[in-house]
Amino acid sequence: GENVEQHPSTLSVQEGDSAVIKCTYSDSASNYFPWYKQELGKRPQLIIDIRSNVGEKKDQRIAVTLNKTAKHFSLHITETQPEDSAVYFCAAEAGGFKTIFGAGTRLFVKA
């Protein structure tokens, strides 16, 4: 069945450094790739997304890249700040609204 693998499970960076989270997906029909951020004790919230007809998308300090051939997509956070500390989930969707989430990456940004 459909599967989304996410790495690393935990990431610790120094404030100001960059953080990269990587995901792979199995369903070649996937065409929509959202990223959600979940702060401790709160709900997941969409932070950025990318469609399969685009290779890269940026929004201020965050960017996503997509390699459809390799079925890889990544989240890049530059100039990390303590408030970036959270769990980040990648996801893949092949249409029909069935979104499959990765296991999550717990990001710690040390001040």
Next chain:
Amino acid sequence: DAGVIQSPRHEVTEMGQEVTLRCKPISGHNSLFWYRQTMMRGLELLIYFNNNVPIDDSGMPEDRFSAKMPNASFSTLKIQPSEPRDSAVYFCASRWDTEAFFGQGTRLTVV
């Protein structure tokens, strides 16, 4: 709009009891999702509805779980009988286009 509203926020129940979780989606959203979140398994899609019709319930773990959406503004997830391994945070989410808006979640503890 108040967003997706879930009730109760916390539920503690004894093994064997029936549990009903409730969700009010954002008005105008035509898709509704139930997710379960645990440390071990991450965010799992249990079931989703489109225009009040269940589309995919392949994530529902067992017959003890059932979900209904009698109208566009209300959905329930029922567990009967509940077991300790059902303890988790249950999220409801709704969407109209691509972004899924999550409720605050119900933290269920079965003792």
